[in-house]
Amino acid sequence: MELDELKSEWNSLPAPAAATTTRTSIAEPSWQRRYRQPLRRILMGEWAGALVCLMGIVYIIANLDQWVSLYGKILAVGTCIVLAGMAFIGIFSTRFWLQEPDYAETYARSVEIFAEQKMRFARWQQFNVLAGHLLLVLLMLLMMFRVTGKPVLEQPVFWTIAFSVGYLFLFFYARWVMRYYRRQIREAALLLQEMAPE
Amino acid sequence: MNEPIDQTAFLAAVESSRAFIGKIASLYSQNSDERDDLVQEIWYQLWKSYPGFEGRSATSTWIYRVALNVAIYHLKKKKRRVHTVSMDALPDRIAELADPTEEEKWELLKQHVAQLNLFDQGLLILYLENKSYQEIAAITGISESNVGTKLSRIREKLKQQIFKSTNHGTR
Numbered sequence: 001m002e003l004d005e006l007k008s009e010w011n012s013l014p015a016p017a018a019a020t021t022t023r024t025s026i027a028e029p030s031w032q033r034r035y036r037q038p039l040r041r042i043l044m045g046e047w048a049g050a051l052v053c054l055m056g057i058v059y060i061i062a063n064l065d066q067w068v069s070l071y072g073k074i075l076a077v078g079t080c081i082v083l084a085g086m087a088f089i090g091i092f093s094t095r096f097w098l099q100e101p102d103y104a105e106t107y108a109r110s111v112e113i114f115a116e117q118k119m120r121f122a123r124w125q126q127f128n129v130l131a132g133h134l135l136l137v138l139l140m141l142l143m144m145f146r147v148t149g150k151p152v153l154e155q156p157v158f159w160t161i162a163f164s165v166g167y168l169f170l171f172f173y174a175r176w177v178m179r180y181y182r183r184q185i186r187e188a189a190l191l192l193q194e195m196a197p198e
Numbered sequence: 199m200n201e202p203i204d205q206t207a208f209l210a211a212v213e214s215s216r217a218f219i220g221k222i223a224s225l226y227s228q229n230s231d232e233r234d235d236l237v238q239e240i241w242y243q244l245w246k247s248y249p250g251f252e253g254r255s256a257t258s259t260w261i262y263r264v265a266l267n268v269a270i271y272h273l274k275k276k277k278r279r280v281h282t283v284s285m286d287a288l289p290d291r292i293a294e295l296a297d298p299t300e301e302e303k304w305e306l307l308k309q310h311v312a313q314l315n316l317f318d319q320g321l322l323i324l325y326l327e328n329k330s331y332q333e334i335a336a337i338t339g340i341s342e343s344n345v346g347t348k349l350s351r352i353r354e355k356l357k358q359q360i361f362k363s364t365n366h367g368t369r
Contacts, residue, residue, distance in 0.1 A: 002353075002356060002357065003325075003349075003352065003353045003356055006307065006310060006311075006322075006326060006356070007325070007326050007328075009303060009306075009307055010221070010307065010326040010327075011326070011328075013221070013300060013303055013304065013307070014217070014300070100271060101267050101270065101271055102267075103243050103247055103263070103264045103267045103268060103271075104247055104250070104251075104260065104263060104264065104267075105263070105267060105339075106263065106337070106338055106339025107263060107266045107267065107317070107320050107337055107338040107339060108317065108338050108339040108340050109339055110266070110267045110270050111270060111316050111317045111320070114270050114273075114274060114316070115316075117274075118274075190315070191315050191316055191317065194315055194317065194318070195317045
């Protein structure tokens with residue numbers, strides 16, 4: 001559609017009905033509280049994930065004596081470190097969603113901040129996906145020690161099947177997720193590039 | 199800062215922008231419920247920032263900035279991508295739709311605007327609102343010459359989209 005035609009249609013279309021009702025209720029606290037809820041729902045997923053990671057840490061520490069060998073204990077501690085890192089990233093990266101813009105800021109600056117925050121969030125999430133790879137390996141080794149009580153090298157069948165299936169799943173899932181975040185970063189970078197002064 | 203806001207003065211200040219608030223909410227939302235939420239969010243943020251306004255810029259500049267910024271924040275909350283729609287799916291002109299309803303016209307407008315990046319969408323909206331280059335520059339924070347250059351590019355992009363869809367033989 002040509003620009004002039006767009007302008008003509010824009011001016012001819014009336015505003016939707018919602019815009020024409022009198023906003024006398026905006027001062028009411030109950031109305032204002034309602035609009036904070038969608039944001040809390042978004043954050044709940046991230047915080048729930050962090051909580052699961054923390055519960056995992058508590059479980060491992062509470063059962064540390066189950067892994068009698070030195071290797072088992074090292075694996076357990078390493079797993080706790082990775083879980084703690086993932087929980088931290090999950091909570092830390094939600095700052096992106098919590099940061100309200102300065103609504104009086106210029107539109108260009110707001111779009112810049114939006115793109116930069118998106119890129120930052122996507123990079124943190126990519127890091128979490130990589131940590132997920134490492135976590136899967138650690139957890140399988142850990143559980144195998146726990147389940148069979150025998151070292152890895154004496155359980156080649158279990159090792160081969162469990163690791164292959166689990167890792168294949170994670171490989172394809174992580175590839176899909178990483179592609180999504182790479183696309184987000186690329187789009188945000190392109191947006192910033194296109195906004196640069198001519 | 200906690201003095202009660204004069205509701206009458208506030209409504210008088212933003213009265214002339216009601217239609218714009220409704221239209222921008224329509225463009226940045228995907229259904230009527232979301233649109234209504236966004237309209238109320240814009241009103242809420244205007245209400246909140248009204249005491250701090252102090253007339254440092256034109257009232258319309260302040261309103262348009264707040265409305266556009268709320269729309270961006272809304273996109274962020276919805277984790278929405280500004281994704282493109284295949285031009286093959288769009289009619290070139292509203293005239294090609296037989297007896298288009300207002301909803302269909304809005305949908306077509308939205309789809310054409312959605313072809314542009316987030317910043318260009320804001321520029322285009324302000325141009326459609328008959329804002330001068332000077333006003334657009336004040337609202338967006340870029341220079342007047344940059345406004346002119348970017349609007350020319352937008353015009354070309356829209357023309358190219360029509361050319362592409364014509365050449366694909368879908369019409």
